[in-house]
Amino acid sequence: MPRVLAEPGVVTLLGGIDTGKTTFGLELARRAHAAGLATAIVDADVGQSTVGPPTTVGLRHVRHAGDLERDVLRTDALAFVGSVSPRGHSLSLVTGTAKLVARARNEGAELVVVDTTGLVAGLAGQRLKFHKLDMVRPDHVVGFQRGGELEPLLGIARRFTTAKVHEIPVGDDVPARSVEDRVTYREQRFAAYFAPGVSRWRVKPTVFMPSLPPGFDLALLDGLVVGMEDGCGHCPGIGVLEFDAAEEILRMVSPVSEGVRGLRLGSIRIDTSGRSRGPVDLRQLFGTE
Numbered sequence: 215m216p217r218v219l220a221e222p223g224v225v226t227l228l229g230g231i232d233t234g235k236t237t238f239g240l241e242l243a244r245r246a247h248a249a250g251l252a253t254a255i256v257d258a259d260v261g262q263s264t265v266g267p268p269t270t271v272g273l274r275h276v277r278h279a280g281d282l283e284r285d286v287l288r289t290d291a292l293a294f295v296g297s298v299s300p301r302g303h304s305l306s307l308v309t310g311t312a313k314l315v316a317r318a319r320n321e322g323a324e325l326v327v328v329d330t331t332g333l334v335a336g337l338a339g340q341r342l343k344f345h346k347l348d349m350v351r352p353d354h355v356v357g358f359q360r361g362g363e364l365e366p367l368l369g370i371a372r373r374f375t376t377a378k379v380h381e382i383p384v385g386d387d388v389p390a391r392s393v394e395d396r397v398t399y400r401e402q403r404f405a406a407y408f409a410p411g412v413s414r415w416r417v418k419p420t421v422f423m424p425s426l427p428p429g430f431d432l433a434l435l436d437g438l439v440v441g442m443e444d445g446c447g448h449c450p451g452i453g454v455l456e457f458d459a460a461e462e463i464l465r466m467v468s469p470v471s472e473g474v475r476g477l478r479l480g481s482i483r484i485d486t487s488g489r490s491r492g493p494v495d496l497r498q499l500f501g502t503e
């Protein structure tokens with residue numbers, strides 16, 4: 215940490231699941247803020263989110279030390295990804311992360327901590343992290359490693375970026391969280407997002423990205439998570455679509471209702487209490503590639 219604080223900039227955290235990335239990132243942000251650095255967190259973990267609801271990348275500028283408690287991390291900006299795992303969504307994840315890191319810097323952050331998902335294995339992990347590093351161009355990469363599993367990624371960071379690479383061995387005392395714990399946490403994060411109260415409004419079937427094929431059965435979109443876009447590259451929030459069978463219309467259910475010009479379709483269904491109703495493959499739904 216002292217080496218990062220001495221030369222602040224963008225710091226990308228890499229590591230498998232349950233390796234202590236988020237705990238480290240919050241502590242680094244705390245110390246940076248205490249040292250008087252303008253500090254921001256970009257949370258690119260779309261499943262176990264700390265900033266913003268799941269399915270999004272979130273940006274938070276640290277204004278007070280108290281901002282950094284896990285359950286009070288408010289959100290200054292969002293980028294929609296639409297899924298709770300990076301698989302099949304790396305394009306939105308990479309562009310959204312790059313967009314919010316650039317925004318954090320433009321808004322004055324001197325130290326930007328980029329937290330990431332635990333997808334580090336295989337071709338998917340390598341490609342995702344390569345493109346993320348390539349777009350974000352971090353000054354530091356901090357790798358959390360148990361037993362050599364991160365070597366391919368740290369090699370990529372060393373060879374394809376100018377970042378200083380720091381390795382932190384993961385101790386045996388970092389506990390593993392069960393799949394159920396992860397699902398429960400995610401539901402709570404969704405529920406907390408919708409908790410302040412929602413409004414409902416009718417949406418036209420022409421507002422979506424991707425646009426719906428002709429004759430599309432709107433009932434298939436019931437429960438789908440959607441991201442709002444303001445037309446200027448910003449995501450004011452997310453919502454859930456509701457199909458009204460009596461009127462054969464779609465309604466948007468969301469705590470945010472202003473500044474919306476278009477809606478991006480996500481790839482999971484939930485209800486507003488946060489419970490998952492399962493993944494959705496848009497290609498299957500649309501009958502196209």
Ligand SMILES: Nc1ncnc2c1ncn2[C@@H]1O[C@H](COP(=O)(O)OP(=O)(O)OP(=O)(O)O)[C@@H](O)[C@H]1O
Nearest residue numbers: 230231232233234235236237238262332387388389
């Ligand atoms: N250095 C550490 N020593 C002991 N326990 C730790 C340490 N770092 C984190 N922990 C604990 O380990 C758990 C997982 O930590 P954390 O959430 O930071 O990991 P992560 O890599 O971000 O996980 P995820 O894959 O869910 O994003 C937490 O309960 C945390 O309190």
Ligand SMILES: [Mg+2]
Nearest residue numbers: 235236259262
């Ligand atoms: Mg984490």
